[in-house]
Amino acid sequence: MTIDKGVSPPGAGGPGAGAQSPGSPIEFRLDPASGVPTYLQLVQQVEHALRLGYLKPGDQLPKVRDVVASLTINPNTVLKAYRELETKGLTAGRPGQGTFIEATLSQVALPELAVLRRPLLAWLASADAAGLDEDGIVALFTSVLRDFLNRRSSSAGRSGTANGDKEGVA
Amino acid sequence: MNVIETSDLGKRYGHTWALRECTLTVPAGYLTALVGPNGAGKTTLMNMCVGLAVPTAGTAGVLGGQPAGSPAALDGIAFVAQDAPVYPNLSAGDMVHLTRNLNRSFDRSYARARLAELGIPLKKKAAKLSGGQRAQLALTLALARRPQLLILDEPLAMLDPLARQDFMATVMTAMADDGVSVLLSSHALAELERVADYLILLSRGQLQVAGEVDDLLASHRVLTGPAAESDACAGHFRVIQARRAAAQAHLLVSTGGTDPDSGLVPPGWEAHPVSLEELVMAYLRAPGGAEPPDHSLTRYNEPREVAR
Numbered sequence: 258m259t260i261d262k263g264v265s266p267p268g269a270g271g272p273g274a275g276a277q278s279p280g281s282p283i284e285f286r287l288d289p290a291s292g293v294p295t296y297l298q299l300v301q302q303v304e305h306a307l308r309l310g311y312l313k314p315g316d317q318l319p320k321v322r323d324v325v326a327s328l329t330i331n332p333n334t335v336l337k338a339y340r341e342l343e344t345k346g347l348t349a350g351r352p353g354q355g356t357f358i359e360a361t362l363s364q365v366a367l368p369e370l371a372v373l374r375r376p377l378l379a380w381l382a383s384a385d386a387a388g389l390d391e392d393g394i395v396a397l398f399t400s401v402l403r404d405f406l407n408r409r410s411s412s413a414g415r416s417g418t419a420n421g422d423k424e425g426v427a
Numbered sequence: 428m429n430v431i432e433t434s435d436l437g438k439r440y441g442h443t444w445a446l447r448e449c450t451l452t453v454p455a456g457y458l459t460a461l462v463g464p465n466g467a468g469k470t471t472l473m474n475m476c477v478g479l480a481v482p483t484a485g486t487a488g489v490l491g492g493q494p495a496g497s498p499a500a501l502d503g504i505a506f507v508a509q510d511a512p513v514y515p516n517l518s519a520g521d522m523v524h525l526t527r528n529l530n531r532s533f534d535r536s537y538a539r540a541r542l543a544e545l546g547i548p549l550k551k552k553a554a555k556l557s558g559g560q561r562a563q564l565a566l567t568l569a570l571a572r573r574p575q576l577l578i579l580d581e582p583l584a585m586l587d588p589l590a591r592q593d594f595m596a597t598v599m600t601a602m603a604d605d606g607v608s609v610l611l612s613s614h615a616l617a618e619l620e621r622v623a624d625y626l627i628l629l630s631r632g633q634l635q636v637a638g639e640v641d642d643l644l645a646s647h648r649v650l651t652g653p654a655a656e657s658d659a660c661a662g663h664f665r666v667i668q669a670r671r672a673a674a675q676a677h678l679l680v681s682t683g684g685t686d687p688d689s690g691l692v693p694p695g696w697e698a699h700p701v702s703l704e705e706l707v708m709a710y711l712r713a714p715g716g717a718e719p720p721d722h723s724l725t726r727y728n729e730p731r732e733v734a735r
Contacts, residue, residue, distance in 0.1 A: 289621075292702075321603050322600060325596070325603045328621075329592050329596050329599065330599070331602070331624050332599055332602050333602075334621070
């Protein structure tokens with residue numbers, strides 16, 4: 258994959274990468290009301306994007322300078338987030354180029370995710386029919402998920418990365 | 428390297444100490460917020476770091492220990508005083524020309540490119556520019572000197588929210604591009620939360636707190652629990668601010684070096700993280716600044732005796 262240097266010029270025809278525009282496939286946003294520290298929000302958004310398949314190994318994260326300019330945040334905050342991602346083994350910095358995705362968090366690709374969605378939707382429909390409202394559904398799901406994770410960790414004794422399950426919901 | 432280090436620094440105007448016994452260090456690479464109420468000594472501290480005011484007591488060193496006001500220090504520091512001072516009758520282009528001739532180093536092409544990027548016409552007189560444009564012009568002139576340390580006195584006070592954001596974006600892009608360290612005084616506490624990673628808090632001419640924002644947030648908690656036990660709880664920590672009702676008490680405490688989430692919190696009490704704004708306000712409201720645990724113990728004993 259070709260990597261463009263410097264500030265990505267808007268609308269410049271990608272040098273060989275084809276359909277994808279130069280730069281990063283994702284853009285950060287901040288939730289000022291969340292109470293989550295800014296650097297952690299960036300880390301979580303990258304992890305989230307990895308889980309959902311928006312980011313793949315080889316993809317570039319937004320350049321520090323671009324994040325700083327678009328979110329008006331301290332560059333040290335962005336660097337801290339990128340260091341944390343690197344420590345987790347998810348990304349690697351390439352000198353003079355930027356930060357790139359190294360690993361993936363989703364063992365499940367987008368099409369399989371779509372397959373997993375279907376039974377969940379069917380379950381939601383039956384929960385709705387049984388009279389559960391949104392809060393009730395979330396509470397039930399969270400409680401079952403916690404039971405499931407507890408049982409799994411006590412039976413297998415794995416420390417795991419919280420999402421390393423292969424069984425999934427299906 | 429420390430961009431600023433002061434030792435027992437003090438400045439007296441007549442009989443009044445504007446700043447006294449101020450000892451602090453600011454490492455390079457940070458955006459430091461200088462916070463405090465009006466008359467706390469913020470501008471005095473900045474002026475002494477820049478070399479515009481001579482200390483009455485103590486010393487101020489900048490950029491790795493150079494005396495403030497020395498030629499090497501002057502070359503490495505750019506200062507924008509309050510209200511973005513530019514000559515109203517000079518055009519933006521004239522201001523570039525003037526600043527270039529008054530300084531030993533000045534990146535003219537940077538200044539011109541930046542003004543073009545901002546859409547500020549070189550021919551337009553400074554008086555005809557908007558407040559936001561004038562602030563950006565002053566900032567551009569400062570940055571074109573390619574400083575290691577940029578000092579900004581209340582740069583946001585006169586700007587609307589959009590102009591504030593644009594201004595801070597320029598400042599922080601300079602940090603990202605050139606590694607400029609920044610010292611900035613401001614009243615806009617909520618806006619500093621995303622921006623500042625180092626904090627200096629002054630109150631009535633005295634230093635209250637100086638440190639990395641992450642460390643400060645990690646070492647302070649609000650403890651919420653039964654008011655009857657608040658004295659016992661306060662004995663463990665340095666209480667910055669206490670709010671008590673008949674049944675419930677909220678104590679904003681400094682936990683020192685200890686991990687506040689490690690079992691030190693008494694049973695029945697909850698520890699909540701603090702925001703930067705909450706922390707600053709607590710220190711500013713604390714009578715006479717922070718106190719050691721003994722003082723807070725006696726102080727909070729009194730209302731309890733009355734309540735019985």
